Amino acid sequence: MKKEKLIYRYYRYDGKTLHAKREIPFELKLSSQMILDELCFNWNKQQLEAAINSSIDKRNKEEFLKLSKEYRHFIWE
Template identity: 50%
Template sequence: MKKHKVVYKLSVFGNRKGSKIVAKREIPFEIKLAAKLILDDLCFSWNKTHLETKINESIDKMDKEGFMILSKQYQPYTWE
């Protein structure tokens, strides 16, 4: 089993008189990276579906100007 390095950060809370020092364990890099990738994917897919619904609404309303603005915002999502 792979050994993990444990890093503690010391933080001072309160004022200088009688302040406490609390040790906080740092989150491993792999967990931070996985969480960031999952959040990025969730944001990407939500933004894409939100724009798709707005584009469909503008098509239903026959709003050409709104459609052109939204389609330019949607172009980066078509690189898949």
């Protein structure tokens, strides 16, 4: 039996080109999310500490009690 000969010809595709999206690795996503969470946590804590210090300087007891109650979420040792 005679073998068939296959010949392939390549033609340039004239349609719209597709660009594949590159998947970001899970470890990179997780570490970047953790860094952002830590930055937000520290910024919020510093803002709250500044507000507490301001209320102490103004001798505003009600504001100090309210802010110190919110501050308890930041210190859970």
